[in-house]
Amino acid sequence: MEATLLSLAHGFSVALQPDNLWYAFLGCLVGTLVGVLPGIGPLSGISILLPVTFGLNATQAVIMLAGIYYGSQYGGSTTSILMRIPGEAASVITCIDGNAMARRGRAGAALCIAAVGSFVAGTFGLLMLTVIAPPLATIALRFGPPEYTALLVLGLIFLAYMSSTSLVRTLLMACLGLVFGMIGIDNMTGHFRYSFDLAELGDGIGIVPVAVGLFGLGEILATPSKHVTGEVISPKFREMLPTRQEWREAIWPIGRGSLLGFLIGIIPGSAHIISSFLSYALEKRISKHPEKFGKGAVAGVAGPESANNGASTGAFVPMLSLGIPTGPITAVLIGALMIHGVPAGPQLVSDHRDLFWGFVASMYVGNVMLLALNLPMVGLFVSVLRIPYAYLYPLIIMFCIVGVYEVNHSIVDVWIMLIMGLIGYALRKFSFDPAPLVLGLVIAPIFEQSLRQSLIMSNGNYFIFFDRPIALGLMLVCAILLGLSALSFVLKRKDWRDRLAKVEAGEG
Amino acid sequence: MDRRHFVAGSAAAAAALTVRPSFGQDAYPSHAITFINPFPPGGAADVVGRPLTAALEPIIKQPCVIETKAGAAGQVGGQVAASAKPDGYTLLIHIVSISGFAEVDKLFGRTPKFTRADFIPIARLTAGPMVLVVNDQQPYKNIKELVEDAKKNPDKLIFSSSGLYGALHLPTALFMKAAGIKMKHLPTNGGGPALTAILGNNAQVLVSSIAAASAQVKAGKLKALACFGNKRAAAMPDVPTLKESGYDVEFSLWVGVFAPKGTPAPIVKTLGDNIKKAADTDQFKTAIKNLGDEVAYLDSAGFAKFWDEDAKRVEAAVQSIGRVQG
Secondary structure (H helix, E strand, C coil): CCCCCHHHHCCCCCHHCCCHHHHHHHHHHHHHHHHHHHCCCHHHHHHHHHHHHHHHHHHHHHHHHHHHHHHHHHHHHHHHHCCCCCCEEEEEHHHHHHHHHHHCCHHHHHHHHHHHHHHHHHHHHHHHHHHHHHHHHHHHHCCCCCHHHHHHHEEEEEEEEEEEEEEHHHHHHHHHHHHHHCCCCCCCCCCCCCCCCHHHHHHHHHHHHHHHHHHHHHHHHHHHHCCCCCCCCCCCCHCCCCCCCHHHHHHHHHHHHHHHHHHHHHCCCCCCHHHHHHHHHHHHCCCCCCHCCCCCHHHHHHHHHHHHHHHHHCCCHHHHHHHHCCHHHHHHHHHHHHHHHCCCCCCCCHHHHHHHHHHHHHHHHHHHHHHHHHHHHHHHHHHHHHHHHHHHHHHHHHHHHHHHHHHCCCCHHHHHHHHHHHHHHHHHHHHHCCCHHHHHHHHHHHHHHHHHHHHCCCCHHHHHHHCCCHHHHHHHHHHHHHHHHHHHHHHCCCCHHHHHEEEEEEEE | HHHHHHHHHHHHHHHHHHHHHHHHCCCCCCCEEEEEEECCCCCCHHHHHHHHHHHHHHHHCEEEEECCCCHHHHHHHHHHHCCCCCCCCCCEEHHHHCHHHHHHHHHCCCCCCCHHEEEEEEEEEEEEEEEEEEEECCCCCHHHHHHHHHHCCCCCEEEEEEECCCCCHHHHHHHHHHHHCCEEEEEEEHHHHHHHHHHCCCCCCEEHHHHHHHHHHHCEEEEEEEEEECCCCCCCCCCECCCCCCCCCCCCEEEEEEECCCCHHHHHHHHHHHHHHHHHHHHHHHHHCCCCCCCECCCHHHHCCCCCCHHHHHHHHHHHHHHCCC
């Protein structure tokens, strides 16, 4: 422990050198912009700026590039809250309650809570990274296909709690998402499924075009049919800050989101998106007022926004202590290190002490910088809402199209977004909740792949999910959750048709 | 602005627009050149392409932009480049697996989206032999022991790869065919996940690029048993080649630059000359050396000859895999 503190102190002496501070600031600034602007994601931001770092040393390069990555997670919630357009895939779920808060005139509070939650989660993740990274990373490696399958089963069970509408409607949307997730090359046999001879559909339907279409565009299309007042919300500065009550509602979700996000983040794979969904479902499950979710619950912003930042810090654990990429972004960072002559592997910590601890310390500094960057901008961002709808909405549609095109430079993605916009409109009209659809789409390809990989490993024997300790543990949690809901069902002795009818009536 | 001015102005603007291309042909390149990277950032085409474009810009005196068009294991970017205007402003950076797509499509009775004939090879930039690694929980000290064990227990060992018919699957298939063994395939969706699978002992064998595996080999987490080059790799001089061990297999992961078919010969020459200069800069060489790869420049003619031979290996590998029963 003492050695760790000494190393960290040494790291700060590296990170606080003026030029390193400057590059951390530059990375955080670019990251914030990348996060706020829909379309240009952290992945393209980092790879475009990679050649710029060729003139720097390895420490400066990784400090700056990583700043872009975790900085973008701060900004991703901004457009979700203000315009219901997810800036990053991990901010999809923030659209629901974040935007509902904005509609109640609490946009400033939502942005503040998202920024503070991100800061807490980022710093908490770093503390964990500093103290227990190596043993944790070894556990992450044991997360093979069977464990992943079990985690996703858990995710699917949580799904039922996700929605603000009835269970049947939720499951219907989830199934639709799972079906959309089937599109693309079958990774095991090479067959194209439902691709209609479009090579672009070979990798399946992207999450960003679907989420932007369903949430952003669908919302805009639905607006003219509602009664819109010409009145524009223009909150005073004092009203932009969260109230004491809102802070109180945010504290525990931030804490839980930080822990959950970090734990899920260290698992290799695209887990950071799932972490925000799981956090949302968890908060709704344990909330005393689950009916508030979807109508601007503070916990629905605080939890997921902390979780996705915790996950992005967690993703550094396997990268730094084992040299394995947890996703495309850490893969680019490893590539950047290698170009600078630093091989990322298990010996990174011992062979490149300055770089490792300097990097870790720079992230502490970077998180403070990001908070300082983001909080004053809340006022600026909120004033976007003062633009009358007639001018704002065409602009948003333009941002949606440009943003979606930018992700893969694919016109097919733009069409997917437009079609999803129409579907989103219809879903709103018939009061379906699109969130389970997006989660289904996220889960389907990973679930299918890890299930089939597991069965390859076990020669088709399903027992593989029960004889590996982590998988077994997750399966037990699933069983307990199912058992609990069944139990409460029996105890209440309520016919499910009655309950459904009541819920449906409540919605109409 | 009255109407007449407006009309005149538009006409002038339109004229300027139509004149520009013929203008451009006189002095290639007159504007930015786009390099299509068909893989997600961080892949071999990307990490080699970034230092190349950085070195090329001051030589060719025009911006060189990498545009990522990832999808379907490199097929989407290939298709985009194949159908791009052959004017020398849209080029493709691709890797060894480019030769396999048409063969795979044939296997499934599909019309190929593009074939090798749709491209003019301009330059090969790097080529590094593949290396066969096992994780530290396996008892094998050399490739012979692995083969013997796999012969006794077919389908016991599992190998991971970056995806079906991908750059890591193809050499493994060639090796299994030459050694007469069977192992189970655990496809993942990238080089990173394939490495994670073997480190976590969810797979035991992996054929990887030296660049991706060397740090793990140095740390003792992975053991390198054989290398797929025709001579031992500079980065791993102790690892014997498969040929030394008696298996006639050779496979390297190379990265090259292509232009769409129909690109005028003078433009191909200008590009080739300038890329040669860029590949010769210390800046590029250092970056590639740090990646653990080797600069293996071949000019257009040399690359074309090499590509013909290499494509035969890739096609043989695709055929030995055949259609996978799901």
